[in-house]
Amino acid sequence: MLTAISNESAAVVIVSNGPGELATWVKPVLDSLIKQKSKPMNSNIPNYKLVLTLVPCPNATGKEFIVANNWQILDLIIPAKHFLKLLINPTSFGKWPRNGVVVFLGGDQFWNILLAKRLGYQSITYAEWIARWPRWNIHIAAMNEDVRRKLPKKFQKKCQIIGDLMADVKHNLSPINEIQDKEWIAILPGSKKAKLSIGIPFFLEVADLMKACDEKINILIPIAPTAQLKDFIFFQSDKNPISKYYSSNIKSVKKIENSIFDYVLETYKNSKIFILNQNSNHNILSQCKLALTTVGANTAELAAINLPMIVVFPTQHISAMNAWDGISGIIGKIPFLNRIQTFLLKRWYLKNNKFLAWPNIKANKQIIPERVGIISPKDIAEEAIYLLNEKNILLEQKNNLLKMRGKKGAIKKLSNLILETITNE
Numbered sequence: 001m002l003t004a005i006s007n008e009s010a011a012v013v014i015v016s017n018g019p020g021e022l023a024t025w026v027k028p029v030l031d032s033l034i035k036q037k038s039k040p041m042n043s044n045i046p047n048y049k050l051v052l053t054l055v056p057c058p059n060a061t062g063k064e065f066i067v068a069n070n071w072q073i074l075d076l077i078i079p080a081k082h083f084l085k086l087l088i089n090p091t092s093f094g095k096w097p098r099n100g101v102v103v104f105l106g107g108d109q110f111w112n113i114l115l116a117k118r119l120g121y122q123s124i125t126y127a128e129w130i131a132r133w134p135r136w137n138i139h140i141a142a143m144n145e146d147v148r149r150k151l152p153k154k155f156q157k158k159c160q161i162i163g164d165l166m167a168d169v170k171h172n173l174s175p176i177n178e179i180q181d182k183e184w185i186a187i188l189p190g191s192k193k194a195k196l197s198i199g200i201p202f203f204l205e206v207a208d209l210m211k212a213c214d215e216k217i218n219i220l221i222p223i224a225p226t227a228q229l230k231d232f233i234f235f236q237s238d239k240n241p242i243s244k245y246y247s248s249n250i251k252s253v254k255k256i257e258n259s260i261f262d263y264v265l266e267t268y269k270n271s272k273i274f275i276l277n278q279n280s281n282h283n284i285l286s287q288c289k290l291a292l293t294t295v296g297a298n299t300a301e302l303a304a305i306n307l308p309m310i311v312v313f314p315t316q317h318i319s320a321m322n323a324w325d326g327i328s329g330i331i332g333k334i335p336f337l338n339r340i341q342t343f344l345l346k347r348w349y350l351k352n353n354k355f356l357a358w359p360n361i362k363a364n365k366q367i368i369p370e371r372v373g374i375i376s377p378k379d380i381a382e383e384a385i386y387l388l389n390e391k392n393i394l395l396e397q398k399n400n401l402l403k404m405r406g407k408k409g410a411i412k413k414l415s416n417l418i419l420e421t422i423t424n425e
Contacts, residue, residue, distance in 0.1 A: 014050075018106060024166055027071065033419070048100075050074050057108070102115050102123050102124070116136070129143070134159075140155075140158050141410075143163065163408055178261075185384060201243040207271050210384055220284070232250065233250060261276060285302070292384060299357040299359060313356055314375050359404060368401070
């Protein structure tokens with residue numbers, strides 16, 4: 001609950017949705033706000049409460065509340081399941097300050113506008129690619145000039161180019177001795193169970209094939225917040241119908257002490273795969289040479305740290321799309337509609353070479369390889385080995401990903417904009 005505070009106080013309400021946004025946008029901005037609040041020169045800034053409101057989103061994991069609560073820096077966290085309650089009766093969460101600002105840092109921009117109007121606060125939207133409701137924002141904090149150009153001219157004066165929040169995260173990453181100067185490949189098999197049912201048996205075989213080709217390769221898997229280690233055991237077993245199409249199996253899983261890794265998984269073909277079980281793995285992932293990943297929001301996070309990748313979408317298992325991201329995942333849960341969606345995807349979407357990975361969608365061209373179709377682990381293993389030996393191709397991909405991002409310094413600029421807004425009210 002919000003504590004009772006005087007009318008002179010204010011609230012900074014951050015709206016967000018998923019684990020990636022929490023780790024790379026929300027937490028750094030909160031840290032900056034707290035740091036600036038403690039500076040003597042900022043004594044004219046009103047006392048303010050920090051509130052995080054999680055909003056409904058098909059890409060959320062359901063564990064965002066726990067992650068944010070572990071930070072121990074917020075005065076109030078409102079779970080996504082209570083967002084409607086917040087809109088209907090804000091005072092059910094306590095006494096709200098008279099002044100405040102609602103800041104969009106993930107989810108649907110409409111929720112930010114709606115909540116700001118309901119609380120009677122100003123609205124600020126951080127926009128990576130487009131600001132959808134410019135009329136209702138007092139400020140639009142844009143990643144780059146492209147965002148401003150897309151706005152109607154009468155709203156462009158509201159837009160400030162602050163740079164790229166993710167660029168600050170990338171800039172602050174530091175080398176880790178345990179993985180430095182080694183050939184590491186990251187495998188991201190998925191976050192939801194339908195993705196894992198394909199990704200785990202498929203990528204385990206990829207790992208075995210790569211290790212058989214080059215023993216010097218090191219492989220790691222960051223476990224997604226919605227997954228657990230036991231899922232790896234389950235989905236490579238005969239309890240998963242898809243596993244029968246692949247040959248690799250897990251022989252053992254052992255906990256590791258005094259290491260950045262939490263476990264080491266060993267297959268029956270003696271391939272060792274190191275497991276990360278942390279909320280944020282950007283620092284470690286940024287030092288990998290290459291990532292092999294499924295389609296999804298993880299392609300955006302990998303792009304943000306300029307990590308070259310191969311995006312894998314084996315259409316021989318396309319009917320298992322009932323837990324892929326967005327509206328496709330919702331439709332896919334209905335058997336009849338899932339069959340229609342599968343047919344349309346195969347006959348139209350894939351046939352017309354529509355992009356599936358975030359970087360390619362945003363660039364409107366292929367800057368990272370998408371391997372879509374009836375593909376085998378051998379295809380992906382051979383391509384990964386080829387790319388590791390072709391440093392110029394990996395460097396070109398890194399440079400193309402970097403060109404898509406904005407300049408660093410955005411975290412401080414956004415926190416300054418937030419504080420200026422509540423101070424000038």
